[in-house]
Amino acid sequence: MATRASKRPYQIVIFGASGFTGQFVVEEVARVADGEEYRGQELRWAVAGRSKKKLEEVLEWAAERMGKPQLKSIDILICDINDDPSLAEMCKKASVVLDCVGPYRFFGEPVVKACVENGAHFVDISGEPQFLESMWLKYDRQAADNGVYIVGSSGFDSIPADLGVLFTRNSIQGTLTAVESFLSFKHGPSGVCIHDGTWQSAIHGIADQGNLRKLRRKLALKPLPVVGQKLKRRGPVFYSNEVQQYAVPFPGSDAAVVKRTQRHLYENLQETPVQYAAYVAVGGILSVIQLMFAGFFFVLFTKFSFGRKLLIKYPKFFSFGYFSKEGPTQQQMEESSFSMTFFGEGYSRGLDPQQGKPNVKICTQVSGPEVAYVATPIAMVQAGVTLLKEPESLPKNGGVFTPGAAFSKTKLIERLNKAGIHFTVLSKMDA
Template sequence: MAMGRPYDLIVFGASGFTGQFVVEEVARVASEADLLRPLTWAVAGRNRAKLEEVLERASSALGNPELKSKVYIIICDVNDQLSLAAMCQQGFVILNCVGPYRFFGEPVVKACVENGTHCVDISGEPQFLEGMQLKYDSQAAEKGVYVIGSCGFDSIPADMGVLYTRNQLKGTLTSVESFLLIQTGPEGATFHDGTWQSAIHGLSDQDNLRKLRRQLGYKPLPIIGAKLRRRGSVFYSNTMNQYAIPFMGSDASVVKRTQRYLHENLQESPVQYGAYAAIGGIGSVILLMVAGFFFWCLTKCRLGRKLLIKYPEFFSSGFFTKQGPTKKQMAGTSFSMTFFGEGYQEGQDPQQGGPSVKICTQVKGPEPGYVATPVAMVQAAVTILWEHKSLPNRGGVYSPGAAFSKTTLTERLNKHGIEFSVISKPEA
C-alpha cells in the first residue's frame, strides 16, 4: 500500500442522497477526541458547487463553521478513469457512495485496485458484490488492497450479528435465524429510490446471478449439526408474534460468503443462516402479497421496469420516493434485528443428536438507510485505517464478516449507536 497520501478517507459521491449523510458522519468522527491521530479526509464528485453545498449543510448540522474551509474537494467522474485514478492516488480508503453499483461500481473498484487504495461501499446487490470478487480478488490480493462491499445496513448488522452470536455462545453455533423489524414514528418511513432501482434490476437479473455463481465455483458448505429448516414465503413467527417473510436484501448471500471464507481459510465451523423480516398482521400480509406479485411481474419486461423506475412513489405506495425521507421521518425510525441461534455445548459432537443450547442476540440502531448506514460505512473505513494488521493476511474482495472478524468493529459500532447485545443465552 502506497504511503504518504494526503487523505485517510475520501467520500466519493458525496453530493448524492446517501453521500451527504456519510459526509456528516465522517466529519462527526473526525472531530472525536479519542482518535489515534487527526483524521484527514476529502470529498469527491462531479460538481464542485454541489459538493460545496454538502459541506455547507454538514457544517451547519454539526455547528462547525470551519468545516467547509478545511475539507478538500476532488473533482472526479465515475465515467472518467483518469479522474478516478487521480482520486485514488490521494487517499488510503475510498468510501464509494455512487450507485446503483451494478452500473457505476466497477470503475471505482478497478481504479482502487490498480492504484493500491482500499475501498468500501454500501451495495446490497449480490450480483455486483460477487462479480467483483470473481473479477478482482486475485489482483487485489497482489496489490494488498481490501475491497469490502455491503458495509452499510446491507449487510453489517446481519453479517457481524451472526459472528457476535457465535462469539457469545460457549460451544458450537450451528444455525441462526434473524428477524428484522423496522419501527416508525408518526411521520412513517420512506427510502430514496436508489434502493428501489437496485431491487428492480436485481430481481430482473436472477439468471445472470446464477451463472455468476457457477463461474465462482462455489462448493456446498458442510452442514454441521441439525439442518436449518427452510421457511415458507409467508409464515407466522411465534418468537416475533407476527407474520414474517424471507428478507429480500443481500444479507443471506453476504453471510454465506463470510461463512464460506471462515470455513475454507480459517477452518472455522460454518453457521447456517436464514434472514427474515417481520411484517405485522394479516392485513400487511395481504397487501404485501398483492404488491409483490405486481412488482415481480413488472420487473420481467423492459416497459414494466421503466414504469417502476419512473414512478417509484406510485408503485411502492409512497415507501420509495425520489426525495427520500424527511428529517422527522429519519428521527422517528429505528431498526432491530433479532438473532435466534442454536448449537451444541462444549465437548458435544454436533453430528450426534439435536441442538442442545439456544441463544438470542440483537442488533438495534437508528434509521437504517441514512443514519445507521453512514455509521456502519464510516466505522468500517476507520477499522481498515486503524486496525490494518487485524485484517486478513492477504488483500482481496471480501464481505464485512470475512474482513472484520478479528477486529473491534463490533465494539466501534456499539460506541456509535449500533448496539449489539445478548437477550438470552444458556446458563453456564
C-alpha cells in the same frame, strides 16, 4: 498499509459525497473525525464527485447542521465515474475510498478497479449480490496481490446481519451451528420513506436474476458442510412464534453475504460454518395481503422494459409511498429505527456437533437508528476507520471481502456499539 496510508494526502475520501446518501456519510465522517486520530494526527479526509458546486453545497449543508463552519474548507476532488484517469488520481490520494455512488451494478466497478490498481482500500454499501459477487470473481486475486482490501455491503446491507451472526457465535460458549434472524422496523406518526436509489437497485436486481444464477454457476463453489442438525427452511409466508408476527424471507443480500463470510472463515481459518436464514417481520394478516399484492405487481413489472421504466419514474405510487425521489424528512428519520433478532442453536463446549440434538439456544439482537441514512453511514464510516486503524487484525492478504470476512478479528463491533448500532445478548439457555 501503514506506510502507504501515512504518505497519502487523505486517509478517507468520500466519493459521491453530493448524492442523497453521500451527504449523510459526509456528516458522519465529520462527526467521527472529531474524535479520531491516525498515527498521532487529526484524520485527514476529502469529498469527491463530478460537480464542485454540489460538493461545496453539501459541505455548507453539513457545516450548518453540525455548527462546524470549518467543514466548508474540507478539500474537494473532482472526478467522474466515466473518466478513468480522474478516478485513478482520486485513488492515489486516498488510503480508503468510501463509495456512495449507486446503483453499483452500473457505477461500482470503475471505482473498484481504480482502487485495486492504485492501492486504495474500498468500502461500499451495496445490497446487490450480483455486483458484490462479480467483484469477488474479477478482482479478488489482483487485490490480494496489491495488498488492497475491497469490502462490500458495509451499510445496513449487510453489517447488522453479517456481524450479528459473528456476535452470536462469539457469545455462545461452544459451537454455534445455525441461526435465523428476524428484521423489524419501527417508524413514527410521519411514516417511513426511502430515497428511490434503493428502489432502482431492487428493480434491476429482480430483473437480472438470470445473470446472477449464471454468475454463481461460474463461481462453481462447493457446498459448505452442514454441522449439527440441518436448518429447516420456512415457507414464503409464515407466522413466527419467535417474533409473534407474520414473516417472509428477507429479499436483500444478507443471506448471500453471510454465506460468503462463513465460507471464508471455514476455508481460511478452519472455523465451523454456521447455517443462516434471514427473514423480515411484516405484521398481521392484512399486511401480508398488501405485501403479496404489491410484490406480485412489482415482480411482474420488472420483467419488461416498459414496466421497469414505470417503476423507476413513479416510485412513490408503485411503492405505496415507501420510496420517493425526495427521500425521507428529518422527522421521519428521527422517528425510525430497526432491530434484527437472532435465534441461534448449537452445542456446548466439549460436545460433538455431529452427535445428538443441539443443547444450547441463544437469542441476540442488533438494533439501531433509521436504516438507510443514519445506520448505514455509521456502519460504512466505522468500517473505513477499522481498515485504517487495525491493519494487523485484517486478513493476512488483501482481496475482495464481506464485512464479516474482513473484520471478524477486529474491534468493529465495539466501535459500532459506541457509535449507536448496538449488539446485545437477550438470552442464553442450555438444555
